[in-house]
Amino acid sequence: DSGVTQTPKHLITATGQRVTLRCSPRSGDLSVYWYQQSLDQGLQFLIHYYNGEERAKGNILERFSAQQFPDLHSELNLSSLELGDSALYFCASSVGVRVETQYFGPGTRLLVL
Amino acid sequence: ELKVEQNPLFLSMQEGKNYTIYCNYSTTSDRLYWYRQDPGKSLESLFVLLSNGAVKQEGRLMASLDTKARLSTLHITAAVHDLSATYFCAVLFMNSDDKIIFGKGTRLHILP
Numbered sequence: 103d104s105g106v107t108q109t110p111k112h113l114i115t116a117t118g119q120r121v122t123l124r125c126s127p128r129s130g131d132l133s134v135y136w137y138q139q140s141l142d143q144g145l146q147f148l149i150h151y152y153n154g155e156e157r158a159k160g161n162i163l164e165r166f167s168a169q170q171f172p173d174l175h176s177e178l179n180l181s182s183l184e185l186g187d188s189a190l191y192f193c194a195s196s197v198g199v200r201v202e203t204q205y206f207g208p209g210t211r212l213l214v215l
Numbered sequence: 216e217l218k219v220e221q222n223p224l225f226l227s228m229q230e231g232k233n234y235t236i237y238c239n240y241s242t243t244s245d246r247l248y249w250y251r252q253d254p255g256k257s258l259e260s261l262f263v264l265l266s267n268g269a270v271k272q273e274g275r276l277m278a279s280l281d282t283k284a285r286l287s288t289l290h291i292t293a294a295v296h297d298l299s300a301t302y303f304c305a306v307l308f309m310n311s312d313d314k315i316i317f318g319k320g321t322r323l324h325i326l327p
Contacts, residue, residue: 104257135315144317144319144320145303145305145317145320146317147305147314147315147316147317150313150315157313158312158313158314158315159312159314160314160315192257192258194258200246201246201248201263201307201313201315202263203260203263204248204260205260206257206258206259206260207257208256208257209257
């Protein structure tokens with residue numbers, strides 16, 4: 103158990119809908135990262151937050167947004183969902199602002215029908 | 216373009232043998248990561264390599280980084296079945312707004 107929690111574990115929704123994925127980092131970790139894993143795109147870095155501030159953006163679509171709250175949990179919002187958004191979404195946390203050892207959550211499996 | 220290439224993508228090997236996975240990247244970076252993923256599971260951090268010449272070892276796995284060659288290797292010594300998994304390298308491109316790019320992964324299958 104990495105100490106990182108993600109909810110929900112599974113999510114089935116329809117095209118055009120909006121969902122929110124939640125991540126709670128390990129106690130004491132200030133950084134949260136979001137990743138998407140799909141068969142065709144592989145693993146992709148989406149976004150990095152440190153202590154509430156956005157630090158780096160990867161291949162995150164404009165339909166997606168994220169934030170990190172004062173209690174350090176983070177949410178990834180996916181809107182106007184398309185079939186191609188079906189994927190595993192992982193969050194990870196680490197202590198500092200620079201990417202060091204990351205601890206990954208169990209992931210949220212999203213299926214868009 | 217920021218690129219990370221791993222090879223091989225698939226590797227089937229016998230227990231007891233040694234092998235190496237390679238990770239090449241396209242432009243300057245001095246921070247490289249190796250992860251393991253078991254089927255249906257999340258990722259586990261294996262190594263963080265922070266500088267040229269860095270070498271880290273954990274059990275039968277050893278990772279190294281040559282920033283001049285833009286190459287990292289993950290060496291497996293005397294493989295055992297428990298090491299069967301998919302291994303990913305990832306590179307932090309600090310000169311490109313801290314983007315993290317993953318390789319496609321190497322699916323390692325160790326035959327008993």
